[in-house]
Amino acid sequence: LSEKIIREITFAKDENTIGWVVKNKKPLYIKDLEQDKRFSKKEGIDYKLKQLLMVPIIIEGEVKGVINLDNNTSFTTDTINLLKSFSEQVAVAINNARLYQKIQDSYFEIVKALAQAIEAKERVKVGRENQTLATITLQNYFRMYEKLAGMTGTALTEAEEFKEIYGLEVIVVPTNVEMIREDCPDVIYRTVLEKFAAAADEIEESYKEGCPVLVGTTSIESSERLSKLLKARKIPHQVLNAKHHEREAQIVAQAGHLGAVTVATNMAGRGTDILLGGNPEFLTREALRRENGEAAESLEQYSALLEKYREQCRAEREKVKALGGLKILGTERHESRRIDNQLRGRAGRQGDPGSSRFYLSLEDDLLRLFGSERIQGLMEKLGMEEGESIEHNLLTKAIANAQKKVEQLHFDIRKQLLAYDNVMNRQREAVYTERQQILRDEGIQEHVWEIIEGVIDDILERYFPEEGEADPARAVARLKAIFGSGLEARLEGVDNVRDMLAHRDELVAEIRDRFIGKVETLGKEEGRALLRFLVLHTLDSGWKDHLLAMDELRRGIGLRAIGQKDPLLEYQFESYNLFQSMMERVRESVAELAFRVRVVSERGGASDGSNRREGREFILPFGASQEQQPPSLKHGVEGVQQPVKKGPKTGRNDPCPCGSGKKFKHCCGKNA
Template sequence: MVLKKKKTKNKRQKQSIKYYKLLRKAETIAEEVLEKVKVYQDDLKAAAFKRKTEQFLEAIHKDKKSLNSILIDVFAVSFLSIKEVYGIKLHKVQVMGAYALHHGDVAEMKTGEGKTLTAVLPAYLNALTKKGVHIVTVNEYLSTRDAYNIGKIFNLLGLSVGSVVKDQTPEEKRKEYAKDLVYLTNAELGFDYLRDNMVMNLKDKIQREFNYAIVDEVDSILIDEARTPLIISGGVNVTEKNYHEINQFVASLKEDDYIVDRETRQAFLTESGVLKAEEHFNTKNLYSYKNSLLVHLIFNSIQANYIYKLDVDYTVKEDQIILIDVFTGRLLPGRQFSEGLNQAIEAKENVKINPETKTLASITYQNLFRMYKKLSGMSGTALTEEEEFLDIYNMRVLTIPTDLPIIRDDRPDVIYATKEAKINGIVNKIISIHKTKQPILIGTRSVNESEDLGDILEKKGYSFEILNAKNHAREADIIANAGQLGSITISTNMAGRGTDIKLGKGVKDLGGLFVLGTERNEARRIDDQLRGRSGRQGDVGVSQFYLSMDDEVMQRSGMKKFQKFLKSIDKDPLESKSIARAIKSAQKKLEGLNYDYRKSIVEYDAVLNYQRIITYNQRDAILKATDFTKFIDQLLDSFLKNLSKSEVVFSKNTFSSKLYFAKLNHDFNLNLEEKDNLSIEKTEMITREILLKKLSEKINNFIELNKFDVIDYIRKIFLFSIDTNWQKQLDQLDRLKSGIRYRQYAQKNPVQIYIQEADKLFNLYRAEINEQVITMLLNTNPLSDNNKNRNEKTKELLVN
């Protein structure tokens, strides 16, 4: 394959000159790699691969060569290692994709083009730095499978390969993270990061630095899942009775009592709804400050009852609500909707209500993955989200050509007036295709759609396989067999399946795999993912979508103007270019709305991320400290300056040293002489000397413990104060953000208001830490039995 710069409709050729040059560079690199392969192929036998790795390591760590300077040789060696282990020769386009990944970009490679093996080349090259490489996948099946299969290649090269999964102990995970290359899921990566920043001892951390990551199904992880932050939670005081009472109230509302915005998934009470709420809950003003929690719970319940749908957004399994990834159809065990929405849904479905939680630690995927020094990703469908990848993650999308031309027959949409007519049309199409024994894959948007269609086919006596969030254990087998003669497979969205559908004997002669979509999705790339299951590696295939005006995307896209026209043709389908254009326009609009929502998350979380980085850096410094003199000096200076600015030490707008000393005497039992008419500087100086002396005496009293125990004791006081106040800070920021979203500001940006208010809260948070540490150092003693009842929190601290 040679790239030629012609004017075509190919997406790649519509990219900017800068992108085109990068693609040309990737092709040049690939050609050089293939030439180098010819040089090495006769000499590299099994034992020689480790010696080549040793030479590369010496070049980097002893001779200080850059990765780019040895890229051609490293890629050639890894190319041959794949051939040695699996007998597979990579195509030139795969080497091009490998270069894009090393470059820190997104390689868009169509389904079946061999992304998993493509990642071997940049992973090997970057692992030579010995700083670690993370290969991130969407589920544990794929991460463990690839760690085992691809691990054979890396082992041949003399590198260690790890696999991090949910059920491992911290010690087991630490060993896996220490290896050269680690396969893991995005969720486990994030939760491990949060847990690492809650440990009380440095040795309990399990992760290394975030050096280089290759994210598989990058659009699914960094775009779709980026709407929901990762949260580690603890309990709050809202009873099960509260949720049921509010659910009953919301269920009694009429349609004109509330408004739901399905595009933004928000809900509000109308004036009549507010009046009913005030009467039901016996309050004069629903929106008074004291009712903020009640309002929050009511809005959650409206969302649960009128926006979130069973077997679309979640399912019920063993008396529990299990979330469904609406883009991939996968179950998300262990994940919950935050801020009480999960409990509102539990009340709606009348299942066991788990205690609502408060946030102990959280992070968005945007900020998690932006911590990597270099980030790359691969997907079959990423180009439509190019702007977001560039704006949020600083990654370009490089569309890699297919090795063989795509010859799949993508047929026009078939459109019906009603859902009932559409389902009949789909069933008739399935039956007619099945008569020829051509395999068919039916992609549905939700669990209940897949099961309803399955029920119809079962009643008509047809055998089929069904793959949805309730039945994913046999996922690989079901998908792998979907291309066999006469097979009927029903599945929810196909993103991130990680298993190619290979055509059975004689299927090519029948036209290949027929992919039938039962509905359009919010994002065009989700439709493309379904299409891409057919026509892999130059195979023949067919794809077609069946739509109705009752479909959610059609309803959300303002296309009701076509409804009367379609009803005039009753049950007959229609293929219309104008409607097709309208659908594409609607999808673009919804993609834009979703992008705006994710961008809003980034804007708000930038504030939290700034505070989180400062807090976590402070924690790390304390974990590593062997002497706390510097920390105590800084803390004392900050504490005294904050006290000098507080209202309690001012009388008639004038600073009062007498009030200053009185405040300290009251809080710390110091017995200071309450002198009057001293300057702020003099007051701070006197107080600092006295407090330092008191703290020094206190610490010296601990010396009957050995020195290490004293340091450990002080460390735990610092960490305890940071952690408890950080949890309060997260809760306050959550409430602040919720409140700002419901308030209107004339000529003011709510994000700017949030930034200003959050900054004030952060200053108060840090001041509270200072005061709490001083209080605990002065008023607690680990050696005193009399002190045990006086400060239970500190006692628990020492036990832990």
């Protein structure tokens, strides 16, 4: 294979060769290119290629591609067979990739409709499909706080992430009392069965001596599996996992009793001190519950029991310390060193003696992914038999390095997620800043007018560009669709940018007068409440639609890497365009609603006393419930559901009277 290259061959290739491969779905092998009439040579070029091999990639009976392999010597039979097998593997890989994408698409569709499926299963009314209203990563949520700080005993392993994501330094505070716990090297076995058998032997030996043991597992299945082994050996023990969460603190607090054996998942019981000899306060409360069912009948009874158990625990504590303290036994390494350190940290509290050791096997997930072949080879060289183990500080370091690789992988995933969310975060800040301003702004009327004036300028710039041909007819149609008829005279005879700028102020002044008149007819308080409501409603609706579009963009943006493009840069570019389009739609909708909305009295008449204009009329509450409307407007919308139109009925296929240029059924009549 070192003598072969995969590239476009330098001969002028006749299409009949590829056509023959596609048609017959068979490999094409040309032994001598110089003698083959389907190929030609250019004068002055010394061609070294002698043979050509073309193998089709067949997927579901169709040729999806052709592998071209040229050679300056000759192909052997083994090489040809190898390439045929390779083409089959390529076909399988492509097919699997397509199947995976299909499954992923189906999964997302299922997740979207999950709430509806549950409603249907429980025989309740099926609601509308859920839609994302807001989204944020935990990292960006935490960074919203002005000050960040925290305290944990296992932050040192994540110091790099704290520094890079949050800009926080990790400072190690020395222990109050010198830690004397003995952390023994890991013990590695060939299989999981051998590992659990050895762990059970260690637990049984410690139980007979009276030394308390806390066993850490990575899953509920592992804890139950070990529990069965201990039951078979008649070793009394407590099992702590998600199935017994209500007794979590009580079980862990008594794990330091003389002869106690506690099997727990690595995450269980954090935050509860394990006192050697037992916890007298927990024992007192448990005794009171057994005797009285509730709290003590008197303070004297509680004090007497507490003193009794303190003496008992003090005596047991000395015995446990003499036996070496609490023994921590891990049955598998977690992907994160932080979780393993939390398990080790249960022993050696406040200068107490203790020890820790992990029992591992080559079948564990971590070792199976990182380094199991090297350790397996070492075991075979040493001639180790079934049931024998290997332990050394170098192996423990190798396993710690494997954990670092996994931690780095997860950190990279979180960092990439944050990089994408940072793009979204800037848009999120812009939208929520705008929303807060709308909620707090007393001058909401001026704020809405600024939006309207911006919409006017956008329309004029769009249809009267600096370079290119102006389109005054479409400008008039768009202005009419948003602000109503009667503006044609302001742009009459205007067909270039210079004339447009000369008439711009007059046009803006007329639209402003209309806007002020509209607000005045609604009343001061009602008008402000109405404007605030419609801006918030429009912004929220646009933001929800934008989140949905961003989800779709995020799902498919990774495919841009196939085209040698950076998906993150493409995501930034595409999301910016989506955001600008969304904000433009929101501004135009606000402007249109501000001119079209009207409050209707109980008898159905418009409160402003004006004749209804041609085109669309929007009536509160835009699909909102009575509770969502401004209090001052609730009385005026009852019993009104549809816009009221003036004049003869418009046909569904007739031009829409609003002037948009669309058919009535695709515009104002869409919801009629």
